[in-house]
Amino acid sequence: MRRGDRLMVPEAEFRSYYGRPVLKQPVWKVPDVPAYLYLGGLAGASSAMALCADLAGYGRLARSGRLAAAVGATASVGALIHDLGRPARFLNMLRVLKPTSPLSVGSWILAPFSALSSAAVASELTGRLPVLGRAAATTAGVIAPAMTTYTAVLLSDTAVPGWHEAYRELPFLFAGSAVSSAGAIGMLAAPGESGPARRMAVAGAALEFAAAQRMHQRIGLVDEVYRQGRAGAVWRAARALTALGAGAALFAGRNRAAAIASGLSLTAAAAATRYAVFEAGRASVRDPRYTVVPQRERA
Incomplete structure (x- = not known):
């Protein structure tokens, strides 16, 4: 087409049949699935x-992490089963292992991790x-990294635009959020050995912020859903709580009140992040x- 030529037919504008959605709404329920996403990440990072x-040689911190991993994994399984409606449906997912299915692989990560974590605490x-x-x-600690991030793969492997378009960043976002929440548990439960936990909290928050910033820059139009409505409000609250928690963690070594504020802020931030993404x-x-x-x- 030469400069100055006009299109005989105008470019097609976006439309769908009667303005109806192209995809069906996910059938996953609230609060079951957001809780499942949060608790699974917390359990994996706590086990690591x-x-x-x-x-x-940090004995009390290790015990706190093992207990958090067992409780988080068990509660995560419970939230998933409640969403499915019947325990048999979860057991049915374990009948075969399908490497090409994130749901199948995730089930085979969640089940043994939960059993191992519970056995260790018992x-x-x-x-x-x-x-x-x-x-x-x-x-369980060896399996932990997969436990921490597989739910991000599970979401991004769907056709849901808000999840699929962010497929590169969601695993890092979930990993950072999980690591900071595990660090929060360590600061709250093992104050005498909280140094490594504080460093985990700050490192996790930094990874989460970097992944979120990269996601905002890359996903284009779909980024709107992370900035407006209920999801946008919760997303902004999660970012503020993460910043507050990471900042307080820097002063938590000498101040127990700062450690408690940091731990609570980061725990709330991790839960809010999962809900906002969902x-x-x-x-x-x-x-x-x-x-x-x-x-x-793309076409």
Whole structure:
């Protein structure tokens, strides 16, 4: 087409049939799935913290991490089963392992991690089978990174624009949020050994901020769902709480009040981040623009 020529047919504008959504709303429920996302990340990062603390000789911090991992993983399974409606549906997902399905792989991460974390804590609390308990805790710590991030892969592998468009950043966002929340647990539960936990909290917050900033810059139109409505309000609150918690963690070594404020802020921030991501995905499905326009831009 030469300069000065006019299009005989105007460029097509976005539309969908009667303005209806192109995709169906996710059937996952609130608060079950946001809780499942948050608790699973907390459990994985806490287990990794416990393993590292054990190797470094921080006994109380290690015990706090193992307990948080067991409670978080068990509660995460409970939230997932409640969302599914029947325990048999969760067991059905374990009948086969399908490597190409994030849901199948995630189920096979969640189930053994929960069992191992619970076995490790049961051994520690009862004093029975200490060798097996230590082996279970170590194995759970090895699985922990996958436990921390698989839910991000699970979301981004769907067609939901608010999740799929952020597929590169969501695992890092969830990992940073989980690490900061595990650090928060360490600061609250093991004040005498909170140095490594404080460093975890600050490092996790930094990773979370970097991933969020990168996501805002890259995902284009779909970024609107993270800036407006209920999801936007919760997202901004999560960012503010993360900044507050990370800042307080820098002074928490000499001030117990700062440690408590940091721990509570980072815990609330991690839960709010998961809810904001979940709600942003649902909002992106309601408006067909977020489905059609990015596809046309790629084409």
